[in-house]
Amino acid sequence: MTVTATAPPRATAGAAHSAAAGRRRSPVLTLGMLAVLIYFLLPLFWLVVAATKTTGALFSSFGLWFGGDFALPANVRNVFTADGGVYVHWLLNTAMYALVSAGGAALLAALGGYGFAKFAFRGNRLLFGTVLGAIMVPSTALVIPTYLIFSNVGLVNTPWAIILPSLVNPFGLYLMRVYVEEAVPDSLLEAARIDGAGEFRIFRQVVLRLLAPGFVTVLLFTLVATWNNYFLPLIMLNDPSLYPVTVGLANWAGRASVGGGGTGDVIPLVVTGSLLSIIPLVAAFLMLQRYWQNGLTAGGVKQ
Amino acid sequence: MSVMTVPPSRRASARRDRVGYLFVAPFLIVFVAMLVAPLAYAGYLSLFREQLIGGVRFAGLDNYIQALSDERLLDGVLRVSRFFLVQVPIMLGLALLFALALDSGAMWLSRVIRLGIFVPYAVPGVIAALMWSYLYGPQFGPITQLAEALGLPAPDLLSSDLMLGSVANIVTWEFTGYNMIILYAALRAIPTELYEAAAVDGAGAWRIAWSVKIPALRPALLMALIFSVIGSFQLFNEPALLQRLAPNVIDSAYTPNLYTYSLAFVSQDVNYAAAVSFLLGLVIVVVSYTVQLAVARRRR
Numbered sequence: 145m146t147v148t149a150t151a152p153p154r155a156t157a158g159a160a161h162s163a164a165a166g167r168r169r170s171p172v173l174t175l176g177m178l179a180v181l182i183y184f185l186l187p188l189f190w191l192v193v194a195a196t197k198t199t200g201a202l203f204s205s206f207g208l209w210f211g212g213d214f215a216l217p218a219n220v221r222n223v224f225t226a227d228g229g230v231y232v233h234w235l236l237n238t239a240m241y242a243l244v245s246a247g248g249a250a251l252l253a254a255l256g257g258y259g260f261a262k263f264a265f266r267g268n269r270l271l272f273g274t275v276l277g278a279i280m281v282p283s284t285a286l287v288i289p290t291y292l293i294f295s296n297v298g299l300v301n302t303p304w305a306i307i308l309p310s311l312v313n314p315f316g317l318y319l320m321r322v323y324v325e326e327a328v329p330d331s332l333l334e335a336a337r338i339d340g341a342g343e344f345r346i347f348r349q350v351v352l353r354l355l356a357p358g359f360v361t362v363l364l365f366t367l368v369a370t371w372n373n374y375f376l377p378l379i380m381l382n383d384p385s386l387y388p389v390t391v392g393l394a395n396w397a398g399r400a401s402v403g404g405g406g407t408g409d410v411i412p413l414v415v416t417g418s419l420l421s422i423i424p425l426v427a428a429f430l431m432l433q434r435y436w437q438n439g440l441t442a443g444g445v446k447q
Numbered sequence: 448m449s450v451m452t453v454p455p456s457r458r459a460s461a462r463r464d465r466v467g468y469l470f471v472a473p474f475l476i477v478f479v480a481m482l483v484a485p486l487a488y489a490g491y492l493s494l495f496r497e498q499l500i501g502g503v504r505f506a507g508l509d510n511y512i513q514a515l516s517d518e519r520l521l522d523g524v525l526r527v528s529r530f531f532l533v534q535v536p537i538m539l540g541l542a543l544l545f546a547l548a549l550d551s552g553a554m555w556l557s558r559v560i561r562l563g564i565f566v567p568y569a570v571p572g573v574i575a576a577l578m579w580s581y582l583y584g585p586q587f588g589p590i591t592q593l594a595e596a597l598g599l600p601a602p603d604l605l606s607s608d609l610m611l612g613s614v615a616n617i618v619t620w621e622f623t624g625y626n627m628i629i630l631y632a633a634l635r636a637i638p639t640e641l642y643e644a645a646a647v648d649g650a651g652a653w654r655i656a657w658s659v660k661i662p663a664l665r666p667a668l669l670m671a672l673i674f675s676v677i678g679s680f681q682l683f684n685e686p687a688l689l690q691r692l693a694p695n696v697i698d699s700a701y702t703p704n705l706y707t708y709s710l711a712f713v714s715q716d717v718n719y720a721a722a723v724s725f726l727l728g729l730v731i732v733v734v735s736y737t738v739q740l741a742v743a744r745r746r747r
Contacts, residue, residue, distance in 0.1 A: 207589030256474030263467025
């Protein structure tokens, strides 16, 4: 925790000054920020190191460096074969829940954001204001009543129990509306109308293309939210083959900490399983960074 | 929030505007089904009470009255309030500092640094909590190992004194980068003429940061702040996972959300759980509005 304090404020001031004076670079600032970076990357480094160790080495060697036999291949194999290969189910479930939710949420938000931004129907402001207010509704407060409703209609313990609640993203709608106002000029819509295009065709062929960066932003953030979700699937699902990775790993971790004979061997499963599960999302973020960074500008600047 | 369509003729545009309903309908239908209906149902449930004998009876506001004097709930709310007041300023302060540093253009490797600080956001909260719980742990945690190697007493990061700080550290680790990116994106959007004008007026770097950059960041900071209010008061994942390692420190009411969870699924008292989660929602809305008002007033 102490590492974070190392970015010296004076260096920041000097840096801003040098930016104004023609971008002189400051070694002090760079070093300070590299020290900060250590705090953010060290736990991940630990995870990589720990995934290469046997249970014995985990306990006997220093945590932040490699030690003992190189057990990564064995650990990976164990993760994929434990409990009848349930980990693969978890990964596929997570990917499926996240992709379907994110795609659906982004599409609903794009349609709605466009509708609110470009059409003056009666009740536009009121409805939009209501949705905006819902950003503040704590999602976890919704989980219990949603669970009760779903258990009445037989949706508990099905993939729908995870996907349906994730389709509503009020912040995504807000982001899309702001984005439409910035990226979709009225003149273009008028031109398309004069050419005789129907409203939905305009949306599909003109608007959606202009919205691509905003769309990807909402997609990514819903993807992360669903991928990271723990509370909702924890409550909605009780069949391990339907779990997403988060609930599955937490279960394994619970087994590891209960104690008793042989539970120590579960720890490498949890560690290696954690490492494997974060790789896809980290990779997606690194690959799509241009999109989400552009998209964030729209949300962060206008309010 | 103004609508910008330029109508060719009033009637045609009115007809076209009705198409807008079709665009917003899919979102609104799901919104009503997944947000409004559960809320309404929770409100309904919170007015009833299950009797040991005689089934469910209408209880009016009894559940709310009980909740308002429920010390376990109040303790939890106080705890997350304390968490919010300490963790959020630290997190947003660091995010602001890092964003200003990145924006200064005075760093080598700024792209690597930016992405590196952001990466924890891509790690699911549960996995972050798992990872940190091993890092904190006395058995093979490197913090304990380091302390022992240096002959120092290892800090018990899972003790009741340090637990809230340990949770705060996990949350800070996860979300500083996300907030930094939002602030950084907002900084990038400030027109450079503003800096030039300020520099011509004789403003130094500090002055520019304070009088030009930070005011321009206000909407982004407000957004980050609101999300932090929501996140703090909803704390669940991190304490739920650390609970396994320190069940005596983190009881079932450590945060209001852990409490509603255990009320609904351990004690099976959904009516009371609904009332508690309603009150928690109310607290979040009130704090969010207070924050917004405070920021708006300072704008003058």
